[in-house]
Amino acid sequence: MxxxxxxVSVQYALALLVGQDLDLRTMLRKFLPPALKLLNCRxxxxxxxxxxxxxxxATAAPNPCYSYPALHGALGQDQPLLAAAIQRIATQGWQVSxxxxxxxxxxxxxxxxxxxxxxxxxxxxxxxxxxxxxxALGLVLKRxxxxxxxxxxxxxxxxxxxxxxxxxxxxxxASKAKSEFLAMISHxxxxxxxxxxxxxxxxxxxxxxxxxxxxLDMIKSSSxxxxxxxxxxxxxxxxxxxxxxxxxxxxxLRTLLQETLIPLQVRAQHKQLQFHWEVAxxxxxxxxxxxxxxxxxxxxxxxxxxKFTECGDVMVSISLQSGAPAGQVHLxxxxxxxxxxxxxxxxxxxxxxxxxxxxxxxxRYGGTGLGLTISSxxxxxxGGQLQVESDVGHGSIFHFSIPxxxxxxxxxxxxxxxxxxxxxxxxxxxxxxxDNTVNRMLAVRxxxxxxxxxxxxxxxxxxxxxxxxxxxxxxxxxxxxPEMDGLEATRLIRDAEQRNQLTPIPxxxxxxNAMESDKERCLAVGMDDFxxxxxQIQTLLDVLQRVCPVSMRSV
Amino acid sequence: xLSLQPHAQLFVETSGSCDGLxxxxxxxxxxxxxxxxxxxxDANGFTPEQLDAxxxxxxxxxxxxxxxxxxxxxxxxxxxxxxxxxxxxxxxHHIENLSDPDADYFxxxxxxxxxxxxxxxxxxxxxxxxxxxxxxLENLYEVFGSRYRYLGGGAGSLSFEQKPCLISNRGLVMxxxxxxALPASVSLGIDHGWHKFAGPFFVTGAYDNTITTIxxxxxxxxxxxxxxxxxGQQFGEDNFFDLAKAYPxxxxxxxxxxxxxxxxxxxxxxxxCVGEVPANHIIYILKGEADSLLQASQRCxxxxxxxxxxxxxxxxxCISRTLFLQxxxxxxxxxxxxxxxxxxxxxxxxxxxxxxxxxxxxxEFFNKTAxxxxxxxxxxxx
Numbered sequence: 001m002x003x004x005x006x007x008v009s010v011q012y013a014l015a016l017l018v019g020q021d022l023d024l025r026t027m028l029r030k031f032l033p034p035a036l037k038l039l040n041c042r043x044x045x046x047x048x049x050x051x052x053x054x055x056x057x058a059t060a061a062p063n064p065c066y067s068y069p070a071l072h073g074a075l076g077q078d079q080p081l082l083a084a085a086i087q088r089i090a091t092q093g094w095q096v097s098x099x100x101x102x103x104x105x106x107x108x109x110x111x112x113x114x115x116x117x118x119x120x121x122x123x124x125x126x127x128x129x130x131x132x133x134x135x136a137l138g139l140v141l142k143r144x145x146x147x148x149x150x151x152x153x154x155x156x157x158x159x160x161x162x163x164x165x166x167x168x169x170x171x172x173x174a175s176k177a178k179s180e181f182l183a184m185i186s187h188x189x190x191x192x193x194x195x196x197x198x199x200x201x202x203x204x205x206x207x208x209x210x211x212x213x214x215x216l217d218m219i220k221s222s223s224x225x226x227x228x229x230x231x232x233x234x235x236x237x238x239x240x241x242x243x244x245x246x247x248x249x250x251x252x253l254r255t256l257l258q259e260t261l262i263p264l265q266v267r268a269q270h271k272q273l274q275f276h277w278e279v280a281x282x283x284x285x286x287x288x289x290x291x292x293x294x295x296x297x298x299x300x301x302x303x304x305x306x307k308f309t310e311c312g313d314v315m316v317s318i319s320l321q322s323g324a325p326a327g328q329v330h331l332x333x334x335x336x337x338x339x340x341x342x343x344x345x346x347x348x349x350x351x352x353x354x355x356x357x358x359x360x361x362x363x364r365y366g367g368t369g370l371g372l373t374i375s376s377x378x379x380x381x382x383g384g385q386l387q388v389e390s391d392v393g394h395g396s397i398f399h400f401s402i403p404x405x406x407x408x409x410x411x412x413x414x415x416x417x418x419x420x421x422x423x424x425x426x427x428x429x430x431x432x433x434x435d436n437t438v439n440r441m442l443a444v445r446x447x448x449x450x451x452x453x454x455x456x457x458x459x460x461x462x463x464x465x466x467x468x469x470x471x472x473x474x475x476x477x478x479x480x481x482p483e484m485d486g487l488e489a490t491r492l493i494r495d496a497e498q499r500n501q502l503t504p505i506p507x508x509x510x511x512x513n514a515m516e517s518d519k520e521r522c523l524a525v526g527m528d529d530f531x532x533x534x535x536q537i538q539t540l541l542d543v544l545q546r547v548c549p550v551s552m553r554s555v
Numbered sequence: 556x557l558s559l560q561p562h563a564q565l566f567v568e569t570s571g572s573c574d575g576l577x578x579x580x581x582x583x584x585x586x587x588x589x590x591x592x593x594x595x596x597d598a599n600g601f602t603p604e605q606l607d608a609x610x611x612x613x614x615x616x617x618x619x620x621x622x623x624x625x626x627x628x629x630x631x632x633x634x635x636x637x638x639x640x641x642x643x644x645x646x647x648h649h650i651e652n653l654s655d656p657d658a659d660y661f662x663x664x665x666x667x668x669x670x671x672x673x674x675x676x677x678x679x680x681x682x683x684x685x686x687x688x689x690x691x692l693e694n695l696y697e698v699f700g701s702r703y704r705y706l707g708g709g710a711g712s713l714s715f716e717q718k719p720c721l722i723s724n725r726g727l728v729m730x731x732x733x734x735x736a737l738p739a740s741v742s743l744g745i746d747h748g749w750h751k752f753a754g755p756f757f758v759t760g761a762y763d764n765t766i767t768t769i770x771x772x773x774x775x776x777x778x779x780x781x782x783x784x785x786x787g788q789q790f791g792e793d794n795f796f797d798l799a800k801a802y803p804x805x806x807x808x809x810x811x812x813x814x815x816x817x818x819x820x821x822x823x824x825x826x827x828c829v830g831e832v833p834a835n836h837i838i839y840i841l842k843g844e845a846d847s848l849l850q851a852s853q854r855c856x857x858x859x860x861x862x863x864x865x866x867x868x869x870x871x872x873c874i875s876r877t878l879f880l881q882x883x884x885x886x887x888x889x890x891x892x893x894x895x896x897x898x899x900x901x902x903x904x905x906x907x908x909x910x911x912x913x914x915x916x917x918x919e920f921f922n923k924t925a926x927x928x929x930x931x932x933x934x935x936x937x
Binding site for chain 2: 041069
C-alpha cells in the first residue's frame with residue numbers, strides 16, 4: 001500500500017475508534033487496545049492532565065488514567081524509566097513539542113504525543129513511527145482530547161445528577177416523615193378534642209345558667225376553630241402526600257352557595273362590611289362536582305376577604321364562560337374585596353405553604369398560612385388555577401375558572417338539616433368499643449340520651465366476647481385499641497358470622513385517624529361505615545339511622 | 556547440572572480409543588511427570604461422558620485439547636492421542652463463556668493474575684469455534700501484559716460444529732479458554748508465508764468473527780469475485796473452505812504487516828472467520844504458494860532456537876496450512892522437527908487459530924500461521 005493510502009486508512013480506522021462511550025475508561029478501552037494493534041505498538045499510556053500540575057509530583061510520577069496493558073502497581077514500580085520521564089514532563093507543565101517526541105529508554109522507543117492541551121499519550125513501539133505518522137495521528141488525537149473532555153463533563157453531570165437524586169430522595173423521605181408525623185399528631189389531638197366537643201355538647205343539652213351557656217359556647221367555638229386548623233393541616237399533609245382526591249357528585253349550586261355564604265355574611269356584618277353575591281342566571285343549578293371541596297375553597301377565599309378588609313365591601317360573583325363542551329359549563333368564581341391588598345412581589349408566594357404576604361399579617365390576623373395553598377391545590381385538582389389581582393390599599397380579586405358537568409336527572413344528595421337531639425322511637429342495642437374513658441363516657445351518655453341501650457367494651461377482645469354473648473344491633477368500633485384493635489376484632493366477627501351463617505351486624509368505625517387510607521382499611525376488613533372523631537352527635541345518630549334501618553332493629 | 560533438568564517425555568497411541576488415551580496417562584503419571592499435556596485428534600470422537608470421570612480422577616494437573624490433527628515428533632496423526640509428561644508443575648485455569656457478546660473478560664483475568672506467578676508461560680488454549688477469542692486475548696494481555704509469555708491455539712473440529720474440545724482435570728469442556736501457567740520460559744517462532752494479493756478493502760460491516768460487508772457491499776460477493784477470478788474455480792454449495800483455504804484475509808497493520816484471518820464458512824452473504832475481524836479496518840485478500848509457506852516454517856523454527864535448557868517444543872500450526880500444503884505438509888513438520896536438538900520431543904496441534912506474543916506488539920490471535928514455542932527451564936530454575 002502506498003504511504004498516502006496507509007496514512008488515510010490509519011486515520012480513518014483510528015478516528016472511528018474515538019468516542020465510542022461517555023465513560024472515560026470505557027471510551028479509552030475501546031480506543032487504545034485496537035489502536036495499538038493497528039499501529040503495531042507494544043503498549044500505550046494516557047494521562048488526562050487538563051494542563052494542571054499533579055499533586056505530589058515532586059515525589060512520584062502520576063499514574064496514567066488508562067494504560068494498555070494495565071500497570072502492575074504504581075507507575076514508578078512498573079515502569080521506572082517512563083515514570084521519571086513523565087515526572088519531568090509534568091513538572092514542565094506537560095509541554096511536549098508537536099507532533100511528538102520520541103525518547104529511547106534502554107533500547108525501546110517511547111513516543112510522547114500531546115493529546116491537544118489536556119492529555120498526553122505515550123506509545124511504545126519499535127521501530128519508532130516515522131514523522132508522517134505522528135502528524136497523521138495528531139489530528140486523531142485532537143478528537144480524542146474532545147472525547148476525553150466530553151467524558152469528564154459527562155462524569156461531572158452524572159455526579160451532580162446523582163447528588164440531586166440523593167437530595168431528592170432525602171427530601172421525599174423527610175416529607176413522608178412529616179406527613180406521617182402530621183397524621184399521628186392529628187390523631188393525638190383529635191382524641192381529646194372529641195372529648196372536649198362532645199362533653200360541651202352534652203352540657204349544652206343539659207340545664208345550665210346563661211353565663212355557663214355563654215362559656216360553653218365559647219369553649220365549643222374555640223374547639224371548632226382548633227379543629228379547623230387541624231383539618232387544614234391534615235388537608236395539607238394529604239396534598240403533600242398526593243393522596244387528596246375529589247369526590248364528585250351531583251349538587252345544587254345555588255343551595256351550596258346559600259349554605260356557604262350566609263354564615264360568612266353574618267361575619268361580614270359584624271365588621272360592618274357590605275357583602276353581596278351573585279350567580280349568573282344562565283348557569284344551570286344542577287351540576288356535578290365535589291361540593292364539599294368547592295365550599296371549602298369559597299369559605300377560605302371569602303373568609304380571607306372578610307378578614308383582611310376593614311371597611312368597604314366583599315363581593316362574590318359566579319359567571320359563565322364560553323367555550324365549554326356540550327354537557328359542561330366553565331364557571332368563573334371571583335371574590336373581590338376592598339381590603340389591604342397584596343404587594344406584587346408577594347402575589348406568587350401567597351400560594352406557597354406557610355406564607356402570608358407579611359409575617360406581621362400572621363401576628364395581626366392569625367391563621368396557619370395553609371388556606372390559600374390548600375385552595376390553590378384544590379382548584380388545581382378541579383381543573384382550574386387560582387389567581388389573584390391586587391393593589392395595595394385598594395383590595396384584591398381572587399378568581400378561578402373550573403369546568404363542571406351539568407347533572408342529568410340524578411337528584412343531588414339532600415342535606416338533612418341538623419335536628420335537635422331527640423329520643424329515638426326505635427331504640428337500638430349498641431355495642432360501643434372504645435378504650436378512651438372520657439370518649440366512652442361521652443358516647444354512652446349521648447347514646448343513652450338518644451334512647452339507645454349501650455354495652456361497653458374497652459378493647460377489641462371484649463367487643464368480640466360481648467358480640468357473641470349479646471348479639472347487639474350495631475357496633476361502634478374504635479380502631480386503635482390495646483390488646484386487640486378494631487380491625488382485628490371486625491375480622492374475627494365477620495369470620496364467625498360467615499362460619500355460622502349469621503346476618504352481618506352493622507359495624508361503624510370510630511377513629512381519630514382522618515386519612516383516606518384509614519377509611520379504606522376499615523372498609524376492607526368489612527366495616528359498614530366510618531365516623532371520624534371528633535364527631536357531632538347528630539352525625540353519629542344519622543349514621544346509626546343509615547346503617548340500621550327500622551326493620552333490622554330488635555326492639 | 557543439565558542432567559538434573561530432563562526433557563519432557565512423549566507417549567503416543569494411534570488407535571484413538573479412550574482406553575488407549577488413559578493407558579498413556581497412566582504411563583505418563585508413572586514416569587514421574589509433574590503435569591500432563593494431552594493432545595487428541597478430533598477423529599477419536601471423544602465425548603465428556605467417555606472422558607470426564609477418568610480425567611477428574613487424575614492425580615496430577617492435566618491440560619490440553621482436541622485438535623483436527625496432532626503432531627507427535629515427526630508424525631502427523633489424524634487419529635490417536637499423545638500425552639506429554641512434563642517435568643514441571645502446571646496450574647490450569649479456565650475463563651468461561653467465550654461466545655458471550657456482552658462478556659468482559661477483564662475481571663476474570665484479574666482474578667487469575669492473583670494466582671499466577673509473574674514470568675510464567677501461559678499455555679493458552681481456546682475453543683477455536685468460540686466467537687470472542689480476540690476479545691479474551693485483549694483482556695488477557697491487558698491484565699498480564701508483557702510480564703508473561705503466551706503460547707497456544709484454537710482447539711476444535713474441522714466439521715465446524717462447536718463441541719467440547721478442551722481437556723483438563725475438570726473433564727472435556729467447550730466455549731471457554733484454558734490458561735495453564737507453567738514455570739518455564741519460552742522461545743517463540745511465528746510466521747505464515749502469506750502475502751497480499753488483492754486489496755486494500757475496507758471492512759465496512761463486521762461483528763465478532765463475522766464480516767458482513769466489504770466496501771459497503773455484501774462480503775461474500777466481494778470475496779467471491781476476487782477468488783473465482785484468480786482460481787478459475789467457482790464457489791458451489793459445499794466447497795467454500797476448499798477454495799477459501801488458499802485465500803485468507805489479512806488485517807492490515809502499520810508498516811506492511813498483516814494478521815491473517817481464515818474465512819471458515821459463509822452464512823448467506825456473510826463470511827465467518829476464525830477470530831474477530833474489527834470493523835473499519837483495512838483488509839487484503841492474501842495468497843500463498845507452497846514454497847513461501849514452507850520457507851515461513853523454516854524461519855519460524857530458526858527464530859525459536861535457543862541455548863537455554865529445553866523441556867519440550869510445542870507447535871500450533873494452522874490446520875488450513877495442512878489442507879493447503881496437503882502431502883507437502885510433512886515438509887513443514889520436518890522443517891521444524893529437524894531444527895530441534897535430538898531427544899527434545901515435539902508435540903503439536905493442528906489448530907483453528909494460533910496464539911503467541913510476538914514480543915514487539917500486543918498479544919494477537921493469528922490464523923493460518925505456524926507458531927513454535929520451545930519451552931525452556933528458567934534461569935532461576937536451572
